[in-house]
Amino acid sequence: xxxxxxxxxxxxxxxxxxxxxxxxxxxxxxxxxxxxxxxxxxxxxxxxxxxxxxxxxxxxxxxxxxxxxxxxxxxxxxxxxxxxxxxxxxxxxxxxxxxxxxxxxxxxxxxxxxxxxxxxxxxxxxxxxxxxxxxxxxxxxxxxxxxxxxxxxxxxxxxxxxxxxxxxxxxxxxxxxxxxxxxxxxxxxxxxxxxxxxxxxxxxxxxxxxxxxxx
Amino acid sequence: xxxxxxxxxxxxxxxxxxxxxxxxxxxxxxxxxxxxxxxxxxxxxxxxxxxxxxxxxxxxxxxxxxxxxxxxxxxxxxxxxxxxxxxxxxxxxxxxxxxxxxxxxxxxxxxxxxxxxxxxxxxxxxxxxxxxxxxxxxxxxxxxxxxxxxxxxxxxxxxxxxxxxxxxxxxxxxxxxxxxxxxxxxxxxxxxxxxxxxxxxxxxxxxxxxxxxxx
DNA sequence: TTATGAGTAGGTAATAATACCTAGTTTTAA
DNA sequence: TTAAAACTAGGTATTATTACCTACTCATAA
Numbered sequence: 001x002x003x004x005x006x007x008x009x010x011x012x013x014x015x016x017x018x019x020x021x022x023x024x025x026x027x028x029x030x031x032x033x034x035x036x037x038x039x040x041x042x043x044x045x046x047x048x049x050x051x052x053x054x055x056x057x058x059x060x061x062x063x064x065x066x067x068x069x070x071x072x073x074x075x076x077x078x079x080x081x082x083x084x085x086x087x088x089x090x091x092x093x094x095x096x097x098x099x100x101x102x103x104x105x106x107x108x109x110x111x112x113x114x115x116x117x118x119x120x121x122x123x124x125x126x127x128x129x130x131x132x133x134x135x136x137x138x139x140x141x142x143x144x145x146x147x148x149x150x151x152x153x154x155x156x157x158x159x160x161x162x163x164x165x166x167x168x169x170x171x172x173x174x175x176x177x178x179x180x181x182x183x184x185x186x187x188x189x190x191x192x193x194x195x196x197x198x199x200x201x202x203x204x205x206x207x208x209x210x211x212x213x214x215x
Numbered sequence: 216x217x218x219x220x221x222x223x224x225x226x227x228x229x230x231x232x233x234x235x236x237x238x239x240x241x242x243x244x245x246x247x248x249x250x251x252x253x254x255x256x257x258x259x260x261x262x263x264x265x266x267x268x269x270x271x272x273x274x275x276x277x278x279x280x281x282x283x284x285x286x287x288x289x290x291x292x293x294x295x296x297x298x299x300x301x302x303x304x305x306x307x308x309x310x311x312x313x314x315x316x317x318x319x320x321x322x323x324x325x326x327x328x329x330x331x332x333x334x335x336x337x338x339x340x341x342x343x344x345x346x347x348x349x350x351x352x353x354x355x356x357x358x359x360x361x362x363x364x365x366x367x368x369x370x371x372x373x374x375x376x377x378x379x380x381x382x383x384x385x386x387x388x389x390x391x392x393x394x395x396x397x398x399x400x401x402x403x404x405x406x407x408x409x410x411x412x413x414x415x416x417x418x419x420x421x422x423x424x425x426x427x428x429x430x
Numbered sequence: 431t432t433a434t435g436a437g438t439a440g441g442t443a444a445t446a447a448t449a450c451c452t453a454g455t456t457t458t459a460a
Numbered sequence: 461t462t463a464a465a466a467c468t469a470g471g472t473a474t475t476a477t478t479a480c481c482t483a484c485t486c487a488t489a490a
Contacts, residue, residue, distance in 0.1 A: 009320060010298065010318075010319035010320045011319070011320055011321055011322040011323075012231070012232060012235065012296075012317075012319045012320070012321055012322070012323070012326060013228050013231060013319055015231070015235060015322070015323055016227070016228060016230070016231015016232050016233075016234060016235050017227060017231050018231075019231060019234040019235065019238075020227065020230060020231050020234065023234075081227075083225065083298065102227075103225075104225035104226070104227045104228055105224060105225045105226055105227070106226055106227055107226040107227070107230070108226075108227070108230055111227060156435085156436060156437085157436090158436075158437060158438095159436095159437095166418065167418070167422075168418075168419075168422070169414070169415075169416055169418040169419030169422060171416070171475090171476065171477090172476070172477075173475095173476085181437085181438070181439085182438075182439055182440080184438090184439050184440055184441095185437075185438050185439055185440095187439095187476095187477080187478080188437085188438075188439075188440095189437085189438095190477085190478085191477095191478070191479075191480085194478080194479095199384070200384075200478080201384055201386070201446090201477080201478075202418060202477080202478095203381065203382070203383075203384040203417060203418060203421065204383075204384030206418065206421075207382075207383075207384060371465085371466060371467085372466090373466070373467065373468095374466090386445090386446065386447090387446075387447075388445095388446085396467085396468070396469085397468075397469055397470080398469095399468090399469050399470060399471095400467075400468050400469055400470095402446095402447075402448080402469095403467085403468075403469075403470095404467085404468095405447080405448085406447095406448070406449075406450085409448080415448080416447080416448075416476090417447075417448095
């Protein structure tokens with residue numbers, strides 16, 4: 001008998017997946033959580049063999065919950081369930097050390113297959129997740145190439161403050177008053193920023209920092 | 216026997232809800248669609264009594280699908296299913312004339328209750344949806360007040376062109392060259408814009424048009 | 431301890447933007 | 461067809477920004 005803890009904030013989805021899992025004779029959902037906090041607590045209390053965690057949940061999301069669960073023995077197998085194929089989510093999950101990641105677009109066969117595979121000690125990622133991982137890998141190669149050509153720029157704390165005020169439409173004098181420095185100092189910072197980012201006026205500066213999301 | 220068409224792009228969710236519905240003796244899911252296009256086609260083909268449509272789907276979203284389905288007789292009852300309690304979604308759904316809106320955070324009881332209520336010809340919105348509708352109503356009253364104080368501004372085509380170039384960091388001279396007009400004309404447009412939008416420099420101008428999304 | 435980077439501030443000039451005008455032509459809507 | 465709005469462009473002045481400099485202080489890392 002495989003004891004499963006299921007966490008998902010949407011009741012309909014949770015109960016659906018539960019019915020789904022229990023169509024397998026040897027699966028039993030012994031607990032249900034509607035947020036990450038509950039999941040952590042129920043895991044400690046019920047000590048399930050497997051925890052299925054939805055990623056986007058209130059209180060504590062699936063990733064945070066997984067991180068905590070993995071710190072206390074006995075460690076259950078953990079499979080993340082997600083609505084999204086966002087590479088950020090997938091990458092973060094990889095880093096936390098969960099045992100599987102299944103997209104909600106997967107079908108029953110894949111879900112059951114994934115659960116069984118994870119229980120044998122292997123990792124499992126559903127088909128669509130694997131596809132994202134592959135395309136990510138390819139992108140990361142391209143990105144690496146790009147990073148070589150474009151030397152990285154570092155913006156200091158003070159410059160950051162200045163940029164933020166420039167973005168609010170403040171003039172040098174206003175910024176100077178705000179920061180209790182000379183407007184000439186502000187001009188110097190502004191000029192340094194423009195040089196660093198290779199732009200020729202404040203609007204381009206704003207566009208650039210936004211583009212490189214340094215804000 | 217109530218014939219139901221179910222549309223949701225996530226297999227696990229779809230099959231879950233299906234099992235869920237069919238736990239009622241007189242409910243029968245006669246078709247499943249994994250996007251809006253399929254939903255429209257299957258509706259025409261199967262002529263179900265009720266269509267459950269997830270809002271966010273590829274190809275054609277739930278709202279677009281609902282709009283089409285409502286144009287061809289026989290018109291089934293339609294209930295939107297949504298992950299989100301976004302007021303925009305809810306409002307748009309209201310406008311399309313669907314018969315119900317159920318949040319996926321609802322439970323089995325509410326789903327079944329909603330289906331039965333809709334089938335009697337009434338509308339149904341799940342508890343959390345009703346809450347959003349109430350708070351929206353209150354907000355709309357506040358908004359109305361705000362709109363009275365802030366008279367609406369209209370930006371002309373030419374001004375729009377100018378703003379877009381300003382946003383790219385172009386100077387008046389560059390803009391003038393781009394549009395084959397005098398830089399003084401550009402200055403006039405810029406000044407008119409700043410006056411209209413009650414700002415005192417180009418950066419604030421950009422922030423304002425972005426905020427009021429006039430771009 | 432010294433070199434480096436960050437933060438500060440000023441000089442001088444040129445260029446750009448803003449403020450407040452007038453006023454013509456063209457387009458659009460009443 | 462006439463009035464209003466949009467687009468055009470200029471005058472004049474003030475203020476702000478940008479370009480290139482130098483140079484001091486302070487903290488921190490080599």
